[in-house]
Amino acid sequence: MRKVREVLRLKHECGRSEREIALAVAVGRSTVGEYLARAKACGLTWEIAKELDDAEVEARLFRHVGRSEPAARAPVDFAWVYLELRRPGVTRQLLWTEYAEHAAAGGSGCRPYQYSQFCDLYEAYRSKLQPSMRQVHRAGEKAFIDFSGKKPSIVDAVTGEATEVELFVMVLGASNYTYAEATRTQSLVDFVGATVRGLDYFGAVPEILTPDQLRSAVSTPHRVDPDINATYAEMAQHYGTAVVPARPRKPKDKAKVEGGVLIAQRWILACLRNRRFFSPEELNAALWELLEKLNTRSFQKLEGCRRSAFEKLDRPAMKPLPPRRYEIGAWKLGVGVNIDYHFEYDHRLYSVPSELLGAKVDVRATATVVEVWLRGARVTSHERSYGPKGMAVTKSEHRPRAHREWGSWPPERLVGWAAQTGLSSITARRRKMTSSSDHLRSRRVMTRWMAASGMAIRTRRRMRRRAGGIAQRACFDVPGADELGTASTQRRSARRRVVVSVRGHGSARVKRRPGCPSAGAGRRSGAAAAPGRRAAGSCRPR
Template sequence: LKRPGVTLQLLWEEYAKGNDLAFKYTSFCVKYRQWAMGLKRSMRQTHIAGEKLFVDYAGQTVPLIDALTGEITKAQIFVATFGASNYTYACATARQTTADWIGAQVLALEYFGGAPRLIVPDQTRSLIKNPCSYDPQNNRLYEEFAAHYGCALLAARPAHPRDKPKVENAVLVVERWILARLRNRKFFSLMELNHAIALLLNDLNQRAFKKLPGNRRSAFEQLDLPALRPLPAKRFELFRWKSAKVNIDYHVEFDGHYYSVPHTLVRTTVELRASDTLLECYSSNQRVACHAVSHQRGAHTTTPEHMPASHRAHLEWTPQKLIDWGLHIGVSTAAVVTWQLEHRSHPEQGYRACLGLQRLARDYTPVRLEAACTRALAIRSLTYRSVASILKTGLDRQQNLPTMTPVALPLHENIRGSDYFH
């Protein structure tokens, strides 16, 4: 009877088939009950309205066919039921990952229109970080989910199905009344399958009880629903957690993109918490950075406030600002700055050369830099190295500027005279 879909009726039919001396069904059931009386006793559980929601996955799966390739995958069937009313929710997920488990529970709470005080899951690795019969440690994301909806988590003991007989029974009911009816249908997407499950789920919850008045739906409305906590205005958003070491450029990598954190955290390890749209960085349980998620692999997202002051100043420079700074020193310096910006293959090379000139102004004074730039213009050598060499050797202090001596060209028929250009 522990196997999916197996009932006493089925066992009796298999037993009686071809056996003329077989007990009648009623006698068979009496014999079974007598045998069951000798089994280990179990405690009857009393369920308080709105207190416990039991969750689990069914053992049976549903084939999903890829319409393009014909590949078949197995959809997993999630089941949730209330202890007091037996009101049941079911849906299909692609797998049984942490995201699948929590996403299905979010949908379940929205289906019920409220949250219970306790959720009782299996001790699956997807939800429980460290399984234990007495003090299991929940997954961090699962804890956040429970806190968002104001629920506590009470995982059932491993290998103790009697801790959650309600959901075990609900799984059997879903397998018999929903999955059995869908066994001959073909499904090509989770959306299509979930639509079919939803239609049959409504029928299941409105089926009349055999021994009690009403049905699961009416019992839920009378018992559980009034006792549920209201849902928060915003649906719980699934996050991923990841530990990352801060690189020397004060960025951390997540899914191939690089995000900045305060430069003081270089070479430390931070915790990253990412949703589909937002990435948060935590250090010592304090949020230190927040970025919009980017899917541009290899690129960087940088907040200027995370940079050292010197790097931030470099970032803020523009060509016009650099030229204005040069003019503040003198016209020769401005001419050398302009040359750096116009004669480099990449603008960043010009920026770095200009920042080098600023360093020279601090090391040798602006007056000497202007004199060195004047000499560099005179000798037509305007590179940063040339200006730095002039200052290092003290040539900027020489009064007489070098004169450019014309180079005598040999007479040759291929050399053009001045008249050629008029």
């Protein structure tokens, strides 16, 4: 219609001849004559035509159906076709058959579209249902993350078996600056590590990370409010960025990285198709060489390249990297604190403040550090132990005061404390500090002497009660005590001396004089010993 309008303007407004109009509009002279004849027949002038749109001009000039006009076709309800195709087992061929049968039985006289034209018209209808919104990416705002569907492979040098590995791709929104590397899996450790190395490659941090909703990034997928993985969220918090995943099955939400994956497949993987690699490190070394070429290759329709656009747009708007690189850690939630204010992680024990006895804490462990968290606050941390299983790592400030003081008193303080209870206690304390093995040996000898002397069990208990409880020190000066074997041998011993030092009750000395009867009279009560029993009252303490 543009040329028809121009023919009418040149004829009625400029007064040009048909030959001049044909040369100006680049159409045949006969065509110009036909247009003018049709306009004259319907009374259409330039003053009227310039107020009408193209459809109205066409309707006035070509209102009569000519021999080249196609015949009318039966209309197609494409909304019905769209809904029916969503039902299982329904195909376009089936719907076209039903449409043709309905058109033939309708009695309208209109012929149905053939199958190819039916499909073309439906595609044109469907393309208008879901228009794509053009996204405007601000500098330094987003980095899009995805894994490639086409995977490189590494070869086992021993068996020759080829194993597929993952291709991680990260693209900045404004400059299309790309990072790629090969990882063994899409697991949490590999995914977080690849993201950290991608940020190191950029040398800066964007405001938002937009990954897919894979399990390593999102623990609970959701269209609106997904639950971000705790470790990945901790990594984002360390770098001061946010994680906003794309919606499930919505690749247009991260169209930048979808295009970046396609470019990486064509310009990186395709270039490595004839090479064999035996480790991920070797594969990444070759991959990063091609990545540098990709980022420095000139744009086809824009000025510069990806790197120059990154230096101009993204880098000035991005945040700097933190001083310390993020170190991935494993979380163990709800770990109980034992009665010894220690908890177990990886078969080793670590201490917490004694006030947290019986509490449930969260443990985060890296390769070097074990951290303890309670209600979102870090309580303490330890250097991770790789010693024998069951080894305990304890901080002295975590112990209660009584536990800290136990075993830390110097000998002078112990002697001073014992002086408050008696001189014999000082002697006993000094002997105890001198040799603990002598103490144990003396207790064994004292017990054997009591049994050998025939002392009644009741009398032994009474002696311990008088002495103040548990015997702390027993020292025997008995000739041949090591050779004491039987009760008869012990009865024939000529001289025995027993010194029992008891904490808090001074010293009780029990001495058996030569000729002291071992049985019979001598009890403090004055009663005679029962037949067959030996009296022990004659050897009582003084």
